[in-house]
Amino acid sequence: MKHKTMGLATATLLFLMPSAVSAARTDMVDVSNHNGYMTVGNFTAMRDRYGVKAVVTKISEGTYYHDYTARNNIATAQQAGLYINGYHFARYNNVPTAQAEARYAVAMARQDGLPTGAVLVADVESNSNNTDYWTMNQANNAFKQIVEQAGYRYDIYTMASWVNRKFNVNGGSGWIAQYPYNLTTNRWTNHHAWQFRSDQVFYGSSGVFDASQLYDDYYTGGQNKNAVISNGDTYHVKKNENKGSNEDYAQYGSFTVGTGLNIRTAPSLNGQVVGRYQAGDHFTYNHVYIREGYAWARYTTYSGRTVYAALGRMGGEEYGTRYKGNSTASKRVYVVRYGDTLGSIASRYGTTVNGIAQRNGIGNVNLIYPGQRLYL
Template identity: 60%
Template sequence: MNKKKLLLGVTASIMLAGAIVTAPQVTSDVEAARTDMVDTSNHNGYMTTSNFTAMRDQYGVKAVVTKISEGTYYHDYTAKNNISTAQQAGLYINGYHFARWSSVEGARAEANYAVAMAKADGLPINAVLVADVEATQQQRTPKNINDLAVMEFKRVIEQAGYRYDIYTSQSWKNSVVSVPNGTGWIAQYPYNVTADRHTQHHAWQWTSTMQFNGSYGNFDVSQLYDNYYTGDQNKNAVISNGDTVDVNNQTEAKNDSTPTTSATTSKDEDYAQNAVFTANTTLNVRTAPSTSAQVVAQYAPGESLTYDHVYIKGGYVWARYMSYSGSYHYVAMGVMNGQEYGTRRQVVSRPQVRSYQVRSGDTLGTIARKLGTTVSHLQSTNGIRNANLIYTGQTLRY
């Protein structure tokens, strides 16, 4: 994580005219060497929204952890920018503090400093604020003191509204500092990354030399085993690993065997098209063009969406559209050479004003999930004071 490391020992379904086609449940299993999460610092410079968007769309990156502070004396000058641009790319953002403490009192002082800097940078409340434990100070400190110190760091940052985790190396885990199962982000860089490691923890950082198309330099990347670093939201809701173009560009990383929209895909199965689709039956909105992808919302008969791309996958014709949050969503428009689930009307460009008409049974929460926005955005845009008070037929701008 720190570039001056001393480390490392070395039920989804589509509803069709009353019939439900059930797809396999999405499991929490992931293949080894996934580029699920990237961490950044001043060593990577000021990251742009396009940098993070390319990481998301081409490599399946879902979360970012940016350096916030070190000791009680260093505030990373890139943190504020990187928090903002990661959010604009639709990624989950978290922060880390590089620990220099050797006592409980030192940990308390550093935690207070980290919290102050994180708030100044705009790190969202409920994001993870990690204790990065890998310095000589902890190496020279008895394990029982290190354990008490990280617990004090945890207490302070949780009191401030952040969530806690610890980052350390495989060789330090439970020898220099305790990392209980169900917690922790562990660094280990083996030559062979085809097998999952540290699966009992939140994440495994498996290399510090990943290179991404469109970004300069080397990056630390990690594989996630749960949803802790994505705000306890399904990590695949950001982007499905199976829908990425270029899962890795180095020999040590394992290729994704799931079909993707790569350059080798036939143009007849993957093409740009700007059009409006109006559903004539209830359809699920998914995070990838697959019946096994997560369902995030539904379109009812008569509702329309504007899409920018068409995929033919798994025997279905899929429309892709960009949600307000910047994440792509997908809806099946019909069966290839078979039943149509609605009508398509080509357009020259997207409508400048986007609106949604409230239907019976809607809540702001379900509408926000469908449109890919937030309840607070809908409230502020439409002057709604009471989030529980909306009316059937009401038109909402978003």
């Protein structure tokens, strides 16, 4: 997370291959006015192509700056089915100034629609925070108390060189920034998250982004998006006023159909019907959406078409039997053709660049060759 109070970035789309890594995952991105007004499509592409689960948007800075893109970015991230959180760029250096900034951050977060229970992060990395260890610990705690009293969850973000040197960052807390050349070794695994780069490029979005790897479910609202969720366990979704009836889970599995089931072009009863399953048919899927009171499975046909089928009603009837799987559940093998990129293959088969690279031991995502066999 950088100090981002720059002007609106150019809206020109950058059609570039992402620079992926073999260990660090793009679980979370942070955005601000530096990235402009993010669209639902921007966030959806991050989710589907790169496995992004959570977003942290800048809310405020000091007691004088309110990020004008925050309200939009909160709404569009939620519409894309991502967990949304906020951050405040701290200028405080004692308890009174920390309290003033916390009150300002909370007021702006509420104004922008940041949902209660989201994480509101103190981004502590400025030279103005560079005071003595004891004073900064007290200031951070003062900020934390006001944030939590307002119904938000607190975390602290800082650079690796400041951890337990400028102030205390306990294990089991904290979001730590360190940008090493070698990204094949996980770092800061005893904290919530590790921000491993500040120059991530996402297909369809302009500019560059900070990317982070998550080590627990703190920034995803305490929910494991990779868990298999049964319909009976998700009756609450349509009643959750903060999230509405739209959620999604980056999960893999297989499904044995128990009744006649339409195959559609969208996770909706309005989606065009392009086929039909009969009882006893079987398919594997790579994502689950909750829409219109139904759980929908997404998968990619061997012809490369993305389609959807209802797994059942929320809190009600199951239309078959789900079995837990993982990213290699389908065991589909693709033979690389001339002109292919990992980005085009991932898009065609409903997976991610990082996922293909990790499953096939690819260190350089820009280097694949015709005839290479890839597990999707």
